[in-house]
Amino acid sequence: MSTAIAEREVALVDLVDRLLAGGVVLAGEITLSVADVDLVYVSLRALISSVPTAEQGALPRMGSAL
Amino acid sequence: MIELYAIAQRPGPPLPDIAPLRELACGELGAICGTAAEESEITEDALWRHERIVEAVMETRDLLPVRYGTRFAGDEQAVDVVAARSGTLKAALERVRGAVELSFRVRAREPDVSIDVHASLQPLARESMTRPAPDEGELLRAAYLVERDRVPEVRDEVARLQHEHPELSLLLTGPWPPYSFVER
Numbered sequence: 001m002s003t004a005i006a007e008r009e010v011a012l013v014d015l016v017d018r019l020l021a022g023g024v025v026l027a028g029e030i031t032l033s034v035a036d037v038d039l040v041y042v043s044l045r046a047l048i049s050s051v052p053t054a055e056q057g058a059l060p061r062m063g064s065a066l
Numbered sequence: 067m068i069e070l071y072a073i074a075q076r077p078g079p080p081l082p083d084i085a086p087l088r089e090l091a092c093g094e095l096g097a098i099c100g101t102a103a104e105e106s107e108i109t110e111d112a113l114w115r116h117e118r119i120v121e122a123v124m125e126t127r128d129l130l131p132v133r134y135g136t137r138f139a140g141d142e143q144a145v146d147v148v149a150a151r152s153g154t155l156k157a158a159l160e161r162v163r164g165a166v167e168l169s170f171r172v173r174a175r176e177p178d179v180s181i182d183v184h185a186s187l188q189p190l191a192r193e194s195m196t197r198p199a200p201d202e203g204e205l206l207r208a209a210y211l212v213e214r215d216r217v218p219e220v221r222d223e224v225a226r227l228q229h230e231h232p233e234l235s236l237l238l239t240g241p242w243p244p245y246s247f248v249e250r
Contacts, residue, residue: 018242019134020133022248023243026151
């Protein structure tokens with residue numbers, strides 16, 4: 001696994017935390033179901049536990065840089 | 067169907083050409099939006115695509131990121147909702163003006179480790195939030211609202227803390243749009 005891919009996957013936890021649980025909630029139509037969110041979290045947990053080395057000492061510069 | 071990305075003050079600089087974006091005028095606020103994608107399924111690529119757009123706008127403007135998946139039937143509906151909450155939204159924009167969000171996670175590499183690294187970073191931030199119940203094995207999951215020009219200072223401090231505490235695994239990501247600092 002390349003470093004860039006590992007960093008992107010580690011950052012995915014932070015991305016999901018923010019996009020799906022943060023931000024301004026307006027009265028629009030939130031089209032995504034809770035079941036979908038849970039599924040994303042489940043797959044994330046599996047992903048993170050499989051890339052422990054990526055967390056060791058790395059300070060990834062996130063987001064659009066990846 | 068349109069999808070909202072962010073709320074910002076108007077007028078602002080031109081929108082980035084990373085995607086076909088439009089800015090709806092809602093008084094002194096602008097609602098930055100695009101045509102909603104056909105599918106509404108969450109995929110990793112869709113999340114990153116959304117994030118890249120918000121980050122591109124954030125490069126030149128302070129903004130409030132909107133919760134992922136916020137869609138409206140048309141421009142008018144979106145404008146009505148934003149205009150109705152303009153007072154709250156303007157106050158929220160003031161709160162994050164000039165700042166970005168950094169995410170910080172701490173894991174212990176050894177059992178029975180208890181070190182308060184949050185106390186070292188908190189003074190560098192305008193505001194901070196910690197998640198009440200981090201995941202198993204996680205000592206801390208925090209978000210910091212940091213002045214744009216102080217981001218390198220936080221990075222350096224995390225690097226220093228990591229050097230000082232090899233028994234911890236520190237992970238700092240960002241800068242993110244201020245997702246964790248838009249609601250009180």
